[in-house]
Amino acid sequence: MTLEKNNFASGQCLCGNVKYTVISPPVRMGQCHCDDCRKSTGTEHSSNAFFKKDDVVIEGETNNFSSNTDTGSKITRYFCPKCGSRLFGTSNVVTNVISVSAGTLDDSSWFKPEAIVYNKRKPKWDFIDKNRG
Ligand SMILES: [Zn+2]
Numbered sequence: 001m002t003l004e005k006n007n008f009a010s011g012q013c014l015c016g017n018v019k020y021t022v023i024s025p026p027v028r029m030g031q032c033h034c035d036d037c038r039k040s041t042g043t044e045h046s047s048n049a050f051f052k053k054d055d056v057v058i059e060g061e062t063n064n065f066s067s068n069t070d071t072g073s074k075i076t077r078y079f080c081p082k083c084g085s086r087l088f089g090t091s092n093v094v095t096n097v098i099s100v101s102a103g104t105l106d107d108s109s110w111f112k113p114e115a116i117v118y119n120k121r122k123p124k125w126d127f128i129d130k131n132r133g
């Protein structure tokens with residue numbers, strides 16, 4: 001790969017089976033407290049950086065699982081089949097964007113969530129819809 005020196009970020013799963021490179025800064029950053037994110041991560045929330053799909057280069061095989069959201073869209077979460085690290089997420093509604101789990105970044109010091117989704121029992125802030133128009 002010849003992208004090396006202009007890369008914005010890189011990361012990998014726990015075992016190193018899946019590696020990725022990102023060539024541009026995220027279009028959005030957020031964390032989500034919904035039930036599905038809690039289940040899929042095994043922790044209190046997911047922290048995600050959203051990138052343009054074309055800006056993320058993935059090496060290695062992932063497995064995935066799709067589930068429906070409250071709003072009727074479908075989220076597919078991708079994980080390493082070997083070590084189980086949750087790495088990526090895509091939506092069937094916003095198809096040109098991929099989310100990257102912030103915890104899998106080699107250097108996540110730049111990460112700053114702008115949107116908190118499903119925070120406690122407050123009404124959901126659907127930040128994707130808000131910015132779409
Ligand atoms: Zn792995």
Ligand SMILES: [Zn+2]
Nearest residue numbers: 032033034037
């Ligand atoms: Zn969620």
